């Protein structure tokens with residue numbers, strides 16, 4: 001005797017097949033005909049049998065017609081990837097903010113059977129209009145999933161989260177990162193708070209010249225942070241992490257930020273504090289307008305932030321005055337300690353993950369109390385170029401792992417202080433002609449190192 005479960009599976013499979021067949025037939029008939037008849041009765045049958053539950057995700061939500069529902073976008077990406085294996089007809093286009101060609105299914109192929117933890121799910125692209133009415137505009141679509149009611153808990157607890165997560169991952173893999181800079185408040189009426197450009201920086205951790213152990217430690221820290229949503233929620237802390245990058249000019253602070261952005265696939269918000277003239281409220285608006293999974297960067301904090309708290313002791317100030325202390329040049333300058341408190345408070349209540357990176361060339365100017373653990377989670381020193389650093393740059397710029405001149409460079413580099421930027425500058429071939437430009441470039445570097453040695 002067949003088990004009850006087998007019957008349900010058979011019914012599910014048949015319904016799935018009917019839906020697929022229906023969508024294919026629909027392609028060859030006038031729109032109204034099938035919608036007024038078949039779909040209406042299918043829905044009635046489903047409602048009468050009362051075994052199946054449907055959930056719809058609308059393409060647009062809210063008051064504004066152009067407010068695209070992110071869940072729809074993630075689901076669409078997930079279903080495209082799931083169904084590409086079976087679809088017979090595809091369309092090709094470039095994804096938003098990407099140069100990569102992306103394949104999508106044409107509409108009538110959007111009846112997809114998905115499996116998750118042994119349960120079957122039937123997805124359809126439907127119109128949010130009343131059944132039977134033709135679709136008037138292109139932006140009233142929904143993705144509707146039909147599943148057996150016994151799987152309700154699985155859907156609520158796991159399946160929908162799984163679809164969103166996978167969809168988001170797939171989209172991010174194809175997208176390019178953006179670099180945002182804040183606009184002055186005077187311009188907000190004609191443009192957004194943040195302007196952005198596509199961030200195509202070639203830096204990666206592989207081509208970053210720095211101590212290997214330090215590099216691996218940072219990669220581990222970033223990986224742990226990006227996966228620690230539940231952990232941060234459990235300990236009741238805002239899901240954010242603060243890095244302070246310090247070192248002389250040309251040691252790779254900005255390059256590392258680009259590498260982190262690529263590694264985590266996060267956008268960068270380059271916050272220019274000098275353009276923030278409207279005090280707390282402006283800063284709050286700017287910070288709240290950053291997206292989840294982003295890096296907020298404040299470069300050269302010794303130039304844009306009041307580093308000590310001496311002023312606070314002079315007289316009692318209001319919170320706004322305290323934070324935006326009058327700078328000696330008459331500008332409003334935020335104090336680092338209050339900025340950190342402000343950010344803590346803001347993200348305790350909002351949630352999404354943010355990495356906050358400060359950079360400075362003068363770590364000695366910072367008040368040690370302000371950089372103690374907990375306020376800045378990680379202090380990362382980027383120093384002068386070591387021989388290991390040089391080897392990474394030689395591989396990048398000249399594509400060589402070894403050369404007879406390496407030994408000379410190893411000795412000289414240990415006796416001098418040269419920045420990775422200066423090493424990179426010397427290793428850059430000045431012309432495309434010439435047989436062995438590696439030899440020429442390494443020779444240039446040796447000259448530069450000898451000159452540095454003489455000067456010191």
Ligand SMILES: Nc1ncnc2c1ncn2[C@@H]1O[C@H](COP(=O)(O)OP(=O)(O)OP(=O)(O)O)[C@@H](O)[C@H]1O
Nearest residue numbers: 207208209248249250251252253254255420421424
């Ligand atoms: N550690 C490094 N690894 C690889 N390339 C580097 C490194 N440091 C510097 N460079 C090269 O030098 C250039 C300048 O480096 P970068 O702008 O990252 O320095 P910085 O530390 O941010 O300097 P500043 O303090 O002036 O802002 C980069 O474009 C990159 O090509």
Ligand SMILES: [Mg+2]
Nearest residue numbers: 253254255299
């Ligand atoms: Mg820099």
